[in-house]
Amino acid sequence: MKLHFSIPAAEELREGHGGCYVLYSLFLEGFLLGKARYRQLRRWDEQLRQVFGSAVPAFPPKFYLAMTQSMADERRSQLEQYLQKVTLDANITKSEVFINFFRKLQLATFKIQTQRAFLDVYLADGSNITLDIQTSDTAERILQVTSCKMGIARELIKYFSFFFIQDRDDGALSVVKKVADFELPYVSLQSMKDLDCKLGIRKWYMDPSLDTLLTDCKASMNLLYMQVKLKALLNFKTNNFSSVFLVQFLEKIREVQFYGYVRLDPCICDYPEVGCSAEIYAGNNEINCCIKLPTNQTKEVSFKINRLRSWQVTFLGEDDTLEFRFEYNDSGTWEWIILYTKQAFLLSSCLKKMISEQMIKETNKVPEMVKNKGKKTDLLEPC
Structure with a gap:
């Protein structure tokens, strides 16, 4: 894509x-x-x-x-x-x-020479690791170095990615953008100094069921655990828990609403009325909007990606605000839903990721259907 x-x-x-x-x-x-x-x-x-x-x-x-x-x-x-x-x-x-x-x-x-440099990579719990790199190293290369230092299995690093992040005034983290594989993180950070960005590593998949692929790798499980950020457990150190506990914990936490979703900063939307404020969550094949109406009532709306035909991002030129609009089919009628958010490109990346994961699931399902054609079975094959 x-x-x-x-x-x-x-x-x-x-x-x-x-x-x-x-x-x-x-x-x-x-x-x-x-x-x-x-x-x-x-x-x-x-x-x-x-x-x-x-x-x-x-x-x-x-x-x-x-x-x-x-x-x-x-x-x-x-x-x-x-x-x-x-x-x-x-x-x-x-x-x-x-x-x-x-x-x-x-x-x-940006007038930067290729030379040795040190780069801080931040984890979801606020801690960081320092890497010895070259300024000309791509994100893909630095991700490999990070995986080696953290002990993440080589075949699992594809489930993680780098993001440029900021500290919000309320203490939360805001994701500015996903780093492209060919991008030079060290150089990009120098060019984004005014934004006071940091380089963070996070899981990069939208389907929570993929958690099960990481259960045999303690370092990967630690990263997932840190990203959950449950307030009741923030004072505990991840290393104090066994692998068995982490697996059981992540199995249980998947039952919580919006687990595995990417949460965007509060924004403005034009649905169901112009000028509504909204909390946006992207994941599990949907864009979920918790919308505050002019009456101060809250309305939760789920826009399913299988009812979404197209979307586009437009730069408005006002305080770096972006317009994210998507064409949605609600009860047989197509309409454009508009969100005004600085994280429009991040939301677009989330949609592309959900669609690609869905396509992979469908592709993997076909061989199983062919393989079991003509066989009597009482259960559907898992995707």
């Missing part, structure tokens, strides 16, 4: 010999990833084509005449669409050509 690339801004600069060029600001999920010229992107496109051929989408054509403002706007829009289409192919986004381009772009944009 495509990444949320955008090019909201471009600036015209002068070269040393008097000529001009346009520098495009490439944003990933609402944050500046790097700045590039058209010719840099075109050269990168040529490298991609040498490896992937026709799988690479068409690149915006070169203009041989002076660009008008409308032509400049058209090119910016075309480059934005090109980036979004390129990221639809997982083979491309995992390639060295793709990763190396954005590695060099991030380092050059």
